[in-house]
Amino acid sequence: MRTENIPQELKDVSQWVVWRAERKGNGKIDKIPYNWISGSKASTVNPADWMTFEHAVKGYNKGYDGIGFVLTKDDAFVGIDLDNCIMDGVISDKALRIISDINSYTEISPSGKGIRIFTRAKLNGKGNRTGDYEIYSRERFLTLTGDKVDNSPSSVLERQAEVDAFHKRYIDKAEPVAQNDCGNELEDFEIIGMMSKKAKDLWGGVDFKEYNYPSQSEADLALMCELAFYTNRDPDKMEKLFRLSAYGQRDKNQRQDIIERLITKALGCVKEGPTKESKIVDLTSILTRPDVNKPTKDPDWVIPDISAKGDVTVCIGKQKGGKSWLWLRAACELSKGGKFMGGLANVRPQKVLYLMYDNVGEDRTMARIRKARWEFNPDNLTFVFNENVMKKEINIFLDQKDSYFDSVINSIKPDLLIVDTLGSCHTVNENSNEEMKPIITKFTRLARESNIAVVILHHTRKAKPGEASVSMDMDDSVGATIILRLASCIIGVKKQKTDAGEEVHKVMPLGSWYKDFKTFEYSLTDKEDDNGTYVDMAVNLEATNRVLSTQDIVENAIKEHYGVDDQFQAKDIVGLTGLNKNTVRKHLDALVSDFKLKRTGHTRDKIYQVPNPVKDIFLECLN
Incomplete structure (x- = not known):
């Protein structure tokens, strides 16, 4: 616990308790508040059970699991919980957007999987919880860790308008009462x-x-x-x-x-209209006999082998790993046509709509384009920035009924839609196939019915120790599997270092209905000329494969550290490579099957040995 980060405004109020994690009757773990001085459970409505911040810290040091602050009707504090928004140490785009919008003291919860925000406001509206979002202002204690989120304010700030907007968007989602016998389920x-x-x-x-x-x-x-x-x-x-x-x-x-x-x-x-059940479907119209001689239509490529009209392409990579650099340049070059990505292809001019859902902002985006000196056709390139959308109080989230997303698309009618990023364009649980399917289906329908190409930027999980040089895979994508299943093409962007120590971004095919494009890489270098400093985004179309498979890493570790007749266990290789134990065991057993290793011992205590071919042949002859 980092007590030095906890805001002084909270420390000054004697509304503190300690807590222990205890298992309830249903088997779930709950955080129970205590007054450590009396040893009894603390009430969130009885001030006699509360204490000063200093006393709470002293109780924590005596063996309690943590400290907590009690919210009351007499103070001006509001606490917001964002549960299950951190995966592999990475805060989701949606949570980052909320943190940025509210802009008050923010910290990571004790589990390491959630976010807690403290602010000053009056809680208006009904309801305190919807899904993974909670907001409280009274009769509730909230744990504190002092594990402050980078770049968030150090103080508890007045944020009435922001709290009202959060409650309206994420908590108060009660559906209006439907009129009797009205409406249908048609899209x-x-x-x-x-x-x-x-x-x-x-x-x-x-x-x-x-x-x-x-x-x-x-x-x-x-x-x-x-x-x-x-x-x-x-x-x-x-x-x-x-x-x-x-x-x-x-x-x-x-x-x-x-x-x-x-x-x-x-x-x-009008007294009555069609319903879902009243639709008459001729089933014979969907039955097709194969005819290989029937003329077929070739893909209408916006970017050859990467993005075609009627299809969805998903580009995955780490947060701040270079995806936006790649697609901002692509948007500029596609808007004017001609040479694309240093000669990867020649493209015709395309109308591009770039939805910048991330809180990058117009100023930083235009500064990046200006600094990179990318030329573009302003008649063919349109941006929608989340900051401008929020100022106008317009909703373009895909999962909400009052969204103007369709209106934006219809007003531009682009050839290519770029969504930066997927996690910022909705408010549902990204790990749920059920909740994400309507979002991805909307993109696939939009691509097919409007005949446009859709490119979605999406994040990968945080790399584990030892995986920096491991080849990227579709399984590295975070969230529900439906995100990639409905895509026609999946590409990866991976930042890595050359043998000379230079940083490059490798762009590689990970899966496609069509043929794979050729892997290429680009570097970002600050340079200077008579016109000032600029960023040189140099593209290398002859990129060599600098990433290794996990099996290559295991084999290299054995070759470097063990000789003939040397023995070792899986845990030894885990220590050398940083790979997880199951992956190491799988590759070691594969090497045994290929007669590259020998194995003895029980399941958990297997001993592996580098074989001695000459010795083995000699022993075989003796037998």
């Missing part, structure tokens, strides 16, 4: 797909005179009536789809009172 694209020609024309913005409407207002109402029918009178879907339409972009229709008036009138005109 937006299904509703638009089943519309009549007239409805589609209205949605696309046809001149109202084409259908003999006396005014644009009459055409607006006609479209809303069509939406009332196809959504089966669902007001929320009606509003969302109308706002996505061409008519919905009119200045007049930005007013909420106008929209509500149109919805009310439309609901009075």
